[in-house]
Amino acid sequence: MRIILYLGKGGVGKTTVAAASALRSADLGYRTLVVSTDIAHSLADSLDVPLGGEPTEVAPNLFAQEINVLDEIRQHWGQMQGYVGGMLRRQGMNKAIAEEMAIIPGMEEVVSLLHINRQAAEGNFDRVIVDAAPTGETIRLLTVPESFQWYMARITGWGDTTMRMAGSLLKRVMPDKDPFVGLDNLVEGVKELQKVLIDPTVTSYRVVLNPEKMVMKEGARAVTYLSLFGYPVDAAVVNRILPGIETDGMGNTSVVAPSQDPYLEHLQQIQARYLGDIERDFYPLPILRSSWYDTEMVGVERLRQLADTLFVDRDPGEIFYVGQAQEIVEEGDDFILRLPLPNVELDKVRLTKRGDELFISIGNFKRELLLPNVLAQRNAGNAIFDNGLLQVRFPPNPAVAPA
Numbered sequence: 001m002r003i004i005l006y007l008g009k010g011g012v013g014k015t016t017v018a019a020a021s022a023l024r025s026a027d028l029g030y031r032t033l034v035v036s037t038d039i040a041h042s043l044a045d046s047l048d049v050p051l052g053g054e055p056t057e058v059a060p061n062l063f064a065q066e067i068n069v070l071d072e073i074r075q076h077w078g079q080m081q082g083y084v085g086g087m088l089r090r091q092g093m094n095k096a097i098a099e100e101m102a103i104i105p106g107m108e109e110v111v112s113l114l115h116i117n118r119q120a121a122e123g124n125f126d127r128v129i130v131d132a133a134p135t136g137e138t139i140r141l142l143t144v145p146e147s148f149q150w151y152m153a154r155i156t157g158w159g160d161t162t163m164r165m166a167g168s169l170l171k172r173v174m175p176d177k178d179p180f181v182g183l184d185n186l187v188e189g190v191k192e193l194q195k196v197l198i199d200p201t202v203t204s205y206r207v208v209l210n211p212e213k214m215v216m217k218e219g220a221r222a223v224t225y226l227s228l229f230g231y232p233v234d235a236a237v238v239n240r241i242l243p244g245i246e247t248d249g250m251g252n253t254s255v256v257a258p259s260q261d262p263y264l265e266h267l268q269q270i271q272a273r274y275l276g277d278i279e280r281d282f283y284p285l286p287i288l289r290s291s292w293y294d295t296e297m298v299g300v301e302r303l304r305q306l307a308d309t310l311f312v313d314r315d316p317g318e319i320f321y322v323g324q325a326q327e328i329v330e331e332g333d334d335f336i337l338r339l340p341l342p343n344v345e346l347d348k349v350r351l352t353k354r355g356d357e358l359f360i361s362i363g364n365f366k367r368e369l370l371l372p373n374v375l376a377q378r379n380a381g382n383a384i385f386d387n388g389l390l391q392v393r394f395p396p397n398p399a400v401a402p403a
Contacts, residue, residue: 018043034063052068221370247275255268280366340389353380378397
């Protein structure tokens, strides 16, 4: 069983790449579901077929679905939401606002993930390909299971006497229903979900990019946070590459067939520079590439063409990379950032930190890294490079003496 999530900045082509991956998987004989968790669904437009809240077969072995989050919330949280919403309304709160406030923080994200996990666990499909929401929403979605478990532990962790009193009160208010029914099952489901999300033999995350500065930075930030929470990223996808650009896969790119149009030639030069940055900054992740087509990649045949470009003769269900693209470990009061680097010439490591950006130079090799908040708040200390692994130490900031 494989679950593959495609995420990235809005407008980079996540939906198209996810649909193309699912189509290639189905063509290889795997019963495949491609599902959208984005509130602004566009999967139906990409496949050029109408879709709803249940899986619809759109090609042999290929099923597609746009999750209806509101229906999922009603299924998992309906009774409790109704009770809490009623309490808030009796306190004078507007009905619409009360219904919104009655939903546990993160419930929308949790039910989307639970739905995906259920589809996988029930064995209806060999693979589930996820067209995820834009990066920020997806990172929040993926970090929700941990915060959700904490939140629910505060509820279920009340003392036995308190729980009996609450249960007695709820029985008087709702004598025919028990709003706590299924709560334990929901918490256990989230715990199992967390295990699946970090299991590299089951789940892979792929960041979709365009060769543009802002997109590249957001993609790098996504890899940083996914790595921080232990989510296995196995590839980056660079979409919409202009023709005439060649690369050696180690950050050296050039325009070998300049366009006769000065405007397009200028864009080629810009893309070539950013493609080199992507290959360096996203190392050791493999890079999947697709060209900029002169037509919209809509419908099964166009998506099949895109899949041929992205994967050539490979199966999108493969695990393209095993290991962490970066790792943060504790050593005493220090944090250590461990970063695999290519076979660069061993030289003095030079570090420059500006805000949440860390610039690394080793000989002629340069890399820019976006730091998570836990490291951005500290200064980078010493760094060593050994056996292809850069280790940067972040000691705690010196205490400020009182005035």
